[in-house]
Amino acid sequence: MAEFVMNPADEVLLDPIRKTGAGFWFALAGLLTMVGFGAVAYLTQFVNGLGATGLHEPVSWGFYVTNFVFFIGISHAGTLISAILRLSKAEWRRPVTRMAEVITCMVLLVGGGQILIDLGRPDRLLNVIQYGRYQSPLLWDATSISAYLTASTVYLYLPMIPDIAILRDRTTKYNFLYRVLALGWRGTQKQQKILNRAITIMMVVVIPIAVSVHTVVSFVFSMTLQPMWHSTIFGPYFVVGAIFSGIGALIIAMLIFRKAYKLESYLKPIHFQYLGQLLLVMSLLWFYFTFAEYLTAYYGGEPEEMKVFFSKFTGDFRWEFWSMVGCNFIIPMACLTSLKKNPIPRVLTASIFIVIGMWLERFIIVVPTLSNPRLPFRLGSYMPTWVEWGEFTGSLGVFALFYLLFTKFFPVISIWEIHEGRHEGVEEVMHRVKSYLPDDAEHAPPPQQQPVAIAAKAVVP
Amino acid sequence: MSAQAAAAPPQDRLVTFFHYVIGCTPVLFIGGIIVWVAHLIRTSLRLHDVQSAAIGISLVAIPVFITLMSVLLYVLWGIIRAGREPS
Numbered sequence: 001m002a003e004f005v006m007n008p009a010d011e012v013l014l015d016p017i018r019k020t021g022a023g024f025w026f027a028l029a030g031l032l033t034m035v036g037f038g039a040v041a042y043l044t045q046f047v048n049g050l051g052a053t054g055l056h057e058p059v060s061w062g063f064y065v066t067n068f069v070f071f072i073g074i075s076h077a078g079t080l081i082s083a084i085l086r087l088s089k090a091e092w093r094r095p096v097t098r099m100a101e102v103i104t105c106m107v108l109l110v111g112g113g114q115i116l117i118d119l120g121r122p123d124r125l126l127n128v129i130q131y132g133r134y135q136s137p138l139l140w141d142a143t144s145i146s147a148y149l150t151a152s153t154v155y156l157y158l159p160m161i162p163d164i165a166i167l168r169d170r171t172t173k174y175n176f177l178y179r180v181l182a183l184g185w186r187g188t189q190k191q192q193k194i195l196n197r198a199i200t201i202m203m204v205v206v207i208p209i210a211v212s213v214h215t216v217v218s219f220v221f222s223m224t225l226q227p228m229w230h231s232t233i234f235g236p237y238f239v240v241g242a243i244f245s246g247i248g249a250l251i252i253a254m255l256i257f258r259k260a261y262k263l264e265s266y267l268k269p270i271h272f273q274y275l276g277q278l279l280l281v282m283s284l285l286w287f288y289f290t291f292a293e294y295l296t297a298y299y300g301g302e303p304e305e306m307k308v309f310f311s312k313f314t315g316d317f318r319w320e321f322w323s324m325v326g327c328n329f330i331i332p333m334a335c336l337t338s339l340k341k342n343p344i345p346r347v348l349t350a351s352i353f354i355v356i357g358m359w360l361e362r363f364i365i366v367v368p369t370l371s372n373p374r375l376p377f378r379l380g381s382y383m384p385t386w387v388e389w390g391e392f393t394g395s396l397g398v399f400a401l402f403y404l405l406f407t408k409f410f411p412v413i414s415i416w417e418i419h420e421g422r423h424e425g426v427e428e429v430m431h432r433v434k435s436y437l438p439d440d441a442e443h444a445p446p447p448q449q450q451p452v453a454i455a456a457k458a459v460v461p
Numbered sequence: 462m463s464a465q466a467a468a469a470p471p472q473d474r475l476v477t478f479f480h481y482v483i484g485c486t487p488v489l490f491i492g493g494i495i496v497w498v499a500h501l502i503r504t505s506l507r508l509h510d511v512q513s514a515a516i517g518i519s520l521v522a523i524p525v526f527i528t529l530m531s532v533l534l535y536v537l538w539g540i541i542r543a544g545r546e547p548s
Contacts, residue, residue, distance in 0.1 A: 154533055
């Protein structure tokens with residue numbers, strides 16, 4: 001049995017579970033208020049029907065579908081980024097991965113719930129279960145999101161098992177829960193081998209699943225013949241946007257918990273510098289895809305598409321459109337191009353604007369097309385009511401509340417991975433870097449002089 | 462139940478019981494999703510309603526869920542059983 005000796009410095013990671021300060025109760029009260037507002041809004045809609053919202057023909061999708069795409073996009077922060085960092089053996093991932101994985105699980109639940117809200121009558125979900133038709137991309141969504149939620153939950157839980165065992169052995173609080181969830185973990189070689197193998201399989205499996213999820217979300221739009229939805233690049237465009245907004249949300253969550261739980265020695269400026277660089281790359285990619293999307297529509301010049309195009313550029317949705325461009329490209333460019341000195345405020349500013357900008361992007365995709373339909377309906381306008389704002393606020397509250405409660409039960413940074421990094425990571429990285437480099441003169445195999453000599457002889461007349 | 466498990470205090474036996482419940486969760490949850498997908502194929506065949514889509518999508522979805530279930534069963538039961546072996 002391997003004895004786990006915890007570094008005393010890492011005790012700070014258990015503090016949020018052991019102690020509950022006034023800040024937690026204030027945060028809880030604030031989030032419960034948001035959730036309560038959302039619940040009142042939902043009850044109003046439940047009693048009065050979807051007529052209580054701003055949804056009507058032809059704009060039958062508004063805030064809820066925007067939120068659905070937005071939240072599912074945010075979910076890419078977690079499992080996908082974590083899997084890529086693990087797979088590429090990026091050592092700076094260790095304090096980041098857990099926070100990222102938690103975002104995915106929490107936000108997927110909230111994102112999936114948006115469709116339930118959008119149904120108006122939740123009992124209609126039973127029709128999907130009983131009579132679902134695979135001709136509908138919405139059902140493809142349900143299937144792929146189920147796969148992603150399952151994979152993400154597994155991918156979150158597996159690396160948590162050794163940490164839960166630490167909690168089981170070191171805390172008296174919730175001990176029964178930890179004993180159950182630790183699955184009898186003793187850190188034996190056999191258990192380590194099984195766990196490492198499973199994590200390796202999962203990090204390979206989860207990447208294509210994550211990419212497929214947002215591609216399938218884009219199919220909900222691109223499989224129709226609606227103007228500016230019927231696009232072949234919607235799949236990668238949505239995935240890029242999802243990773244972009246996901247990294248933004250991850251940075252905000254990391255900075256909140258860094259401050260609240262005093263994790264400055266774990267989440268260092270270098271982590272934010274690296275994430276900021278990733279954000280910069282994603283901002284450029286997002287801009288390229290947006291440019292390509294609008295260029296192809298403009299070049300085609302189809303009248304129905306041009307109506308939607310100009311409604312975004314100069315028409316009713318110009319404020320949302322240009323705010324989106326500012327939030328997703330101009331401000332990130334200004335903030336992220338130089339991150340060497342004091343990166344945290346710049347990265348935080350960029351992240352906040354990116355999350356807002358990506359919500360606007362989802363709105364800009366959903367609503368203008370429905371307001372300018374291809375079929376000869378009258379033109380529509382959409383103005384969300386307090387019910388939709390309330391449910392949006394409530395959804396954000398539910399997400400943050402779940403996240404907060406998670407941190408009261410489990411460490412938000414992986415203790416065993418930090419331990420592994422301290423004791424094995426440094427040596428492993430040195431060994432790995434050496435293995436990448438060409439052999440130096442001291443360790444190089446002897447030069448093959450004989451064949452060269454033979455070759456030299458061959459050319460001498 | 463082994464003699465060792467039978468002699469364990471009641472709370473330990475409850476913990477063991479929950480370990481087995483967690484071990485069975487993948488079969489119940491992911492198995493449930495697979496059964497649901499199979500039900501949708503059966504419905505589409507019965508109603509002659511876009512069978513190609515139902516079969517095509519399911520051909521991708523079901524192996525993914527089976528892979529997830531296999532990994533989960535391997536890791537959960539592997540850890541539980543290894544934890545019960547004498548050190």
